[in-house]
Amino acid sequence: MTNTAKTLLVVGRQETGKTHYGVQLLGRLRQRSGKLSVRENPESIAIFEEGLRVLSQGMPADHTPTTSYDSVRFPLQFQHGQTIDLVWPDYGGEQISNLVEQRRLPTAWQQRVLESSGWLLFIRLEHNIEYPDAQSRPATLDSQQVEPQITNFQWSANAFYTELLQILLYAKSTGTLSRVKNPSLVILLSCWDEIKLENESTKPFELLSQRMPLFAEFIKSNWVQHNVAVFGLSSTGKALSKKTPDYDYIPEDEGYVVLPDGSKSSDLTLPLSELIEQAI
Amino acid sequence: MIIPVHQALFGEVNRGHGLLVSSLPETTLRSMPQLATDLPGSSIPPDLEWEPYIRGYRAGNYYIISKTFPDPDASRHGMVFTHVLLLDLAEICQLNDLAPVFHLLPKSIEKPSSLQALQVSATELTTPHVIAPGYGKVVNTLLNNPQHTVIWVGNDGFVQIVESLWKNLWPNTRREFSFRISFAPQDLQDSPPTIACIPEALVGRWTHESLVHITDEYMPNPSDEMYLAEAFLMGLP
Numbered sequence: 373m374t375n376t377a378k379t380l381l382v383v384g385r386q387e388t389g390k391t392h393y394g395v396q397l398l399g400r401l402r403q404r405s406g407k408l409s410v411r412e413n414p415e416s417i418a419i420f421e422e423g424l425r426v427l428s429q430g431m432p433a434d435h436t437p438t439t440s441y442d443s444v445r446f447p448l449q450f451q452h453g454q455t456i457d458l459v460w461p462d463y464g465g466e467q468i469s470n471l472v473e474q475r476r477l478p479t480a481w482q483q484r485v486l487e488s489s490g491w492l493l494f495i496r497l498e499h500n501i502e503y504p505d506a507q508s509r510p511a512t513l514d515s516q517q518v519e520p521q522i523t524n525f526q527w528s529a530n531a532f533y534t535e536l537l538q539i540l541l542y543a544k545s546t547g548t549l550s551r552v553k554n555p556s557l558v559i560l561l562s563c564w565d566e567i568k569l570e571n572e573s574t575k576p577f578e579l580l581s582q583r584m585p586l587f588a589e590f591i592k593s594n595w596v597q598h599n600v601a602v603f604g605l606s607s608t609g610k611a612l613s614k615k616t617p618d619y620d621y622i623p624e625d626e627g628y629v630v631l632p633d634g635s636k637s638s639d640l641t642l643p644l645s646e647l648i649e650q651a652i
Numbered sequence: 653m654i655i656p657v658h659q660a661l662f663g664e665v666n667r668g669h670g671l672l673v674s675s676l677p678e679t680t681l682r683s684m685p686q687l688a689t690d691l692p693g694s695s696i697p698p699d700l701e702w703e704p705y706i707r708g709y710r711a712g713n714y715y716i717i718s719k720t721f722p723d724p725d726a727s728r729h730g731m732v733f734t735h736v737l738l739l740d741l742a743e744i745c746q747l748n749d750l751a752p753v754f755h756l757l758p759k760s761i762e763k764p765s766s767l768q769a770l771q772v773s774a775t776e777l778t779t780p781h782v783i784a785p786g787y788g789k790v791v792n793t794l795l796n797n798p799q800h801t802v803i804w805v806g807n808d809g810f811v812q813i814v815e816s817l818w819k820n821l822w823p824n825t826r827r828e829f830s831f832r833i834s835f836a837p838q839d840l841q842d843s844p845p846t847i848a849c850i851p852e853a854l855v856g857r858w859t860h861e862s863l864v865h866i867t868d869e870y871m872p873n874p875s876d877e878m879y880l881a882e883a884f885l886m887g888l889p
Contacts, residue, residue: 386668387728418695426698426729434698434730438669438690440839464690466668474682499667526666614729 378648379459379487381555383536384494386465389562391433392607393494393640394462395423396627400640401446403624408641408648411447411455419444419462427608430618438464441480448648456648472527472536477543485543490556490651492643493533494605496563497583500529530586537590548594556599556650557591558643564604564630566611575634576602599650603643604630653774655743657756658714659767662689663733664726675767676738686711686843689718689734692832693839695857698729702833702851703807706754708814709830709845715744719757720833733761739772745823747774750815783886784812788870790847791817791885793862795878801840802847803858809866810849817847820885837861 384390398420401410417424419442423433441463449455461484471477477485527535537557546552561567561576569579580602581588591600609626612618628636629643660674660681669690674681681687686709696702704721718736726732735758739747747753752772786804790813793802804810814831821829830845836857840848850858872882 386666422696422698432728434696435669435726435728437693437696437730439688440693464669466670466690469666469668469670478685 378456378489378651379484380644380647380651381484381488381491381540382461382494383468383491383540384465384562385468385496386435387499388465388494388496389560389605389607390465390494391420391423391436391462392427393560393562393605394460395420395427395433396607396623396640397460397644398424398444398446399624400627401448406639406641407451407645408448409451411449414444414446417444418442424623427612427621427623430612430621432608432612432614436462436464438466440464441467450645456652458644458648468536471539472532475539477539482543485540488544488555490558490647491540492647493537493557493559494562495529495533495559495580495584497529497561497579498563498566500583501526502530502583503528530584533584533587534590551596552594553596553599554651556647557595557601558647558650559591559600559602560605560643561602561630562605562607563611564628565606565609567604573634576604576630576632579604601632601643601646601650603632603646605640605643607640653743653746654771655739655747655774657753657770657772658738659770660736660738661734661763661767662736663723663763664731667727669731672763673765673767675769684711684714687716687736688832689720689732689736691720691730691732691835693835695836695838696730697854700835700851700853702835705807705833705849706757706811706814707832708750709832709843710741710827711738713741714738715741715827717750717753717757721761723761733763735762737770741827743774745826747772748819750818754811754815784816785809786864786866786868787813787816788872788882788886789864789868791882792870792872792878793864794846795881795885797862800861801834801844803834803861803863804847804849805855805863805865806852807849813847816887817885820887 382390398417400406401408426433441461443459443461446458446460448458544555561579607627609628627640628638629640630636658675660676661672662669663672665672671678671681704719706719708717716736716738718734720732720734723731723733737753737756756770786809790802804813818826818829831847832845834840834848834850835854872879
């Protein structure tokens, strides 16, 4: 099969787990025990070296500087032998926040959007901001109650992510008159381990629908069903502290994904293989 | 001449790096994509203890001078706090001495809830003419490779080197003069500054560049081809 490099658009705001997933993904790919593995060692893993080092000490990776954007080329192969090269980036997530807040897509990002054949979107539900709406704030509420003045306006997560995907679709010249097939979309609900679930068997898309109903409907209405998938992701398996290293922590043994059907797997390559298979 | 100096603070906002407060409207700052207030690049060893550093560069019609500190109170490792001064580009180019501007920068992290514009007087020439240690070598390196960034090892003396260069450049060249820290040669590839200081602990990363140390001594030789240019930039009679 082809070795043409596929470029995925990895989209995530700050502290949504892009670096942790990149570091853990590299480890899993090297183990060659998952659905995807590396055919040979990547030429350079400089962008993940420090992350690998601190994770092996049981500490979280550093904040990635705002303006940085680096990538590594993974020479991959599927279990069934198909090979593909993948360009995997790491960057400061503030670039994504600024993209929506400033409604401005820098030239470099325009190029990345155009070249991408699949989108991997990180959402950390516990960091989302939501405001009361007609559903969560009944009309019977005292109408005389004075609303607190918003001094530091922040987008609600529903509006932010919907706007973000609309900007990216526009940049890729993809309309929504018919459902979107290209680019394929995989949504990762990151830091799944910090979410307090009422029902442990909750499927990722069900959780997305409960917590971000507007955004979930946007996805459901605009993408071809087979070209979108929602996974839960816990790259490190548990929260790590920058102040208290966990010396017993073994990165290779930690981390899991929650598959769209609600089952768990330690194969962190599954969301990526799903996206690649959709995109090629 | 009195020059207004606007201020802005950048640090941890919503678990990321962003604008905290400013004496200018937020929209003005948003319209400056050149504004760089976070660490350059992503090649910083997490256990590296770097000192607060200064940075200067042009952003639109402003010249930016900033000081960046590691922020130990931030929720994540690797986050910084930056105090930014913004001066009108045409006006700062008429300023011969940057020392009064540097004096406006704090010595440690201060996070007031509001900021007002300051001002600096163009007549304040506070520093007498002395050649800063290592400055002769900086001038020689700069003139021999004007397309390449001069690499200054360590933080000591860097402010004096910047002040000396600024003082001896003519106003038009000050517009494009820039300085900052660098943690790896790769982070100099985009928008390379005129001069960069590098942490001494990372000096091994620069294998192909000629480095300048504060202890380097150099005096122009009148018989050299570059003598006049070197003497001019060193303020020699």
